[in-house]
Amino acid sequence: MVTIADFFEKNLYKNKSICEIETGKVKSFSEVYKGACERASGLALKKGSVVTVVLPNSIEYIEYFIASMLSGWIFNPLPFFTQVQELDKILLYTGPEVLITNREDIKCNFNDRYVIIDPKDGIGNHQEFVKEMVDEDTPAALYYSSGTTGSPKGVLYSHKNMVSLISSVIRGFCFSEKDRQLAFLPYGHTASINYNILPALMVGCDLYISQGFEGIRGRFFKILSEYKITYTEIVPTVLLMLNKLNIDVSNMDLSNISFIGCGSSSLPLSAQSEFMDKYGVSIANLYGLSETGPSHVDDPRIQGWSQGTIGNPLDVNKCKIADDGEILLKGENIFIGYYKNKKLYNEVVKNGWFHTGDLGMEKDGKFYFVDRKKDLIILGGINIIPMEIEDIIYEHPEVLECAVVGMDSDLHGEEVAAAVIIQDCSLEKDKRVISQEIKDICKKRLSNYKVPKKIFFLKSLPKTHSNKIIRRKVVEILNAIKFKKRQGVKNEKNSRD
Amino acid sequence: MNNKSISIEVRSIVAEILALSDISEDASQENTPEWDSMAYISIVSAIEDEYGIEISEDNIDDFGSIEEILRKVIA
Numbered sequence: 001m002v003t004i005a006d007f008f009e010k011n012l013y014k015n016k017s018i019c020e021i022e023t024g025k026v027k028s029f030s031e032v033y034k035g036a037c038e039r040a041s042g043l044a045l046k047k048g049s050v051v052t053v054v055l056p057n058s059i060e061y062i063e064y065f066i067a068s069m070l071s072g073w074i075f076n077p078l079p080f081f082t083q084v085q086e087l088d089k090i091l092l093y094t095g096p097e098v099l100i101t102n103r104e105d106i107k108c109n110f111n112d113r114y115v116i117i118d119p120k121d122g123i124g125n126h127q128e129f130v131k132e133m134v135d136e137d138t139p140a141a142l143y144y145s146s147g148t149t150g151s152p153k154g155v156l157y158s159h160k161n162m163v164s165l166i167s168s169v170i171r172g173f174c175f176s177e178k179d180r181q182l183a184f185l186p187y188g189h190t191a192s193i194n195y196n197i198l199p200a201l202m203v204g205c206d207l208y209i210s211q212g213f214e215g216i217r218g219r220f221f222k223i224l225s226e227y228k229i230t231y232t233e234i235v236p237t238v239l240l241m242l243n244k245l246n247i248d249v250s251n252m253d254l255s256n257i258s259f260i261g262c263g264s265s266s267l268p269l270s271a272q273s274e275f276m277d278k279y280g281v282s283i284a285n286l287y288g289l290s291e292t293g294p295s296h297v298d299d300p301r302i303q304g305w306s307q308g309t310i311g312n313p314l315d316v317n318k319c320k321i322a323d324d325g326e327i328l329l330k331g332e333n334i335f336i337g338y339y340k341n342k343k344l345y346n347e348v349v350k351n352g353w354f355h356t357g358d359l360g361m362e363k364d365g366k367f368y369f370v371d372r373k374k375d376l377i378i379l380g381g382i383n384i385i386p387m388e389i390e391d392i393i394y395e396h397p398e399v400l401e402c403a404v405v406g407m408d409s410d411l412h413g414e415e416v417a418a419a420v421i422i423q424d425c426s427l428e429k430d431k432r433v434i435s436q437e438i439k440d441i442c443k444k445r446l447s448n449y450k451v452p453k454k455i456f457f458l459k460s461l462p463k464t465h466s467n468k469i470i471r472r473k474v475v476e477i478l479n480a481i482k483f484k485k486r487q488g489v490k491n492e493k494n495s496r497d
Numbered sequence: 498m499n500n501k502s503i504s505i506e507v508r509s510i511v512a513e514i515l516a517l518s519d520i521s522e523d524a525s526q527e528n529t530p531e532w533d534s535m536a537y538i539s540i541v542s543a544i545e546d547e548y549g550i551e552i553s554e555d556n557i558d559d560f561g562s563i564e565e566i567l568r569k570v571i572a
Contacts, residue, residue, distance in 0.1 A: 081533060214534040218554045241538055244545065247554045380535055411542045412535070439516040449535050451516045 002136045003159045005069035011204030021210045036066035041129040047072035049097035072132040076142040079188030083447040136160040143290045154339030155290045164332035165293040166198045168316030172297035177204045182232035184210035194293045195233040225252040233261045235381030259300045261286045264381030265413045291335045309366040327360040328353040377406035398422045405475045418452040514539045525562030
């Protein structure tokens with residue numbers, strides 16, 4: 001068996017289904033498979049075609065995934081709310097044969113350049129579906145992320161990568177056909193795909209899907225209880241929000257949930273403890289990257305488990321810490337290349353070891369994530385490359401120099417902020433105007449979450465002897481200014497009250 | 498603080514989170530594209546911090562417009 005779809009086919013006889021929580025729509029595995037075959041024959045693309053999907057979480061999303069695996073297409077999921085101009089840049093880079101979306105603005109903007117399919121308009125020509133023979137070393141997916149220089153970066157993941165990874169996830173997390181998975185994180189990112197959807201398709205268990213946390217946040221635990229969910233994947237922002245909600249779970253049966261996995265950005269220990277104390281559900285701290293998928297398992301069910309680690313490597317890969325502290329990974333889950341960028345691949349994969357760009361340590365066989373080596377902002381589990389935003393800020397004629405960094409955020413882990421040096425920063429009014437102009441430029445070109453929420457005007461930026469901006473120092477300065485401002489506002493408020 | 502000042506303050510908090518220069522009293526998730534799910538969580542948190550409103554499963558979905566927020570804050 002070469003693809004995830006091959007494994008899924010073996011599970012069709014089981015009485016398993018996929019259920020959309022918001023709509024109540026339920027489809028058996030056989031119906032999903034039939035839908036996937038119809039979508040595959042309807043599109044009738046040749047093997048190796050890039051199929052870009054910009055859809056909300058749904059059963060049809062999963063059908064397009066299975067259709068891609070059955071047909072040997074390269075599945076290219078993109079976040080549903082990607083801004084049009086940003087999407088333009090990505091599509092120029094990936095050059096998809098087909099773009100599948102139900103967003104009207106995308107259809108209007110790209111109709112003349114790409115073949116666009118809206119699932120609600122039907123699935124295309126009805127032909128007899130013929131399954132393609134697929135080579136395990138060919139790309140199954142193209143996961144997009146911003147490149148380190150702000151230019152697009154696509155991670156090519158082969159069928160062999162995917163099957164090796166997911167079977168290892170199933171073993172490592174002890175998933176079985178008795179599980180009931182809940183997948184609600186945006187499918188344009190890999191977390192729900194790797195932890196929930198693909199394991200469910202491969203092992204053959206019931207899968208419950210939601211369009212997003214927004215739709216279920218008020219009844220999150222009710223859903224876990226009602227649907228007897230055994231596993232779900234969240235990000236720290238979701239955990240922090242659930243902590244805030246102080247939901248009374250005393251009358252809910254949460255005994256089916258083995259534990260909840262939390263990944264994609266750093267999980268504060270105090271928040272993890274608070275959640276476990278408040279709701280009596282264990283939280284695992286998970287680690288992985290687009291290039292590798294989940295690489296470790298932190299299983300709170302193991303005797304003697306303690307918080308703070310990312311656990312042990314999954315059996316699909318080895319992990320070691322380099323002399324400079326970087327986390328290195330080697331195994332069949334390591335991606336096969338960056339799309340159209342062999343040079344970059346050779347920079348990060350050396351002798352089979354993938355250099356993660358993260359710093360870690362090992363103690364008593366457990367691994368710990370320490371810090372990021374590369375300049376990356378992680379907001380609510382989404383990776384943001386500062387340079388992509390800086391390039392746009394530099395287009396403002398008054399900006400002499402800038403540094404975009406992730407400031408501490410209680411809720412999202414980090415939030416985007418910019419430290420800017422302008423020609424003449426003496427006039428407060430000018431700063432306000434320029435600040436808004438910078439935000440407006442960014443808004444035109446970037447998705448909302450990338451637009452700097454705060455812009456600070458500094459007289460200089462901290463630099464090394466070789467004139468490189470010390471981002472860590474910039475973060476410290478901005479956090480200090482924010483703290484001071486907050487204190488000032490509080491004092492002023494207190495004196496007013 | 499009177500209702501007018503509260504309204505100005507709330508709008509200023511929301512506008513800052515959404516990276517807007519100003520926001521009208523009838524702004525909501527429906528008519529403000531910047532007010533996405535990520536921003537929603539930031540707004541809830543900021544309003545909670547600023548006005549000490551206790552967020553619960555019963556009111557978590559009630560922060561989708563300036564009008565709704567003002568109703569919570571002024572109540």
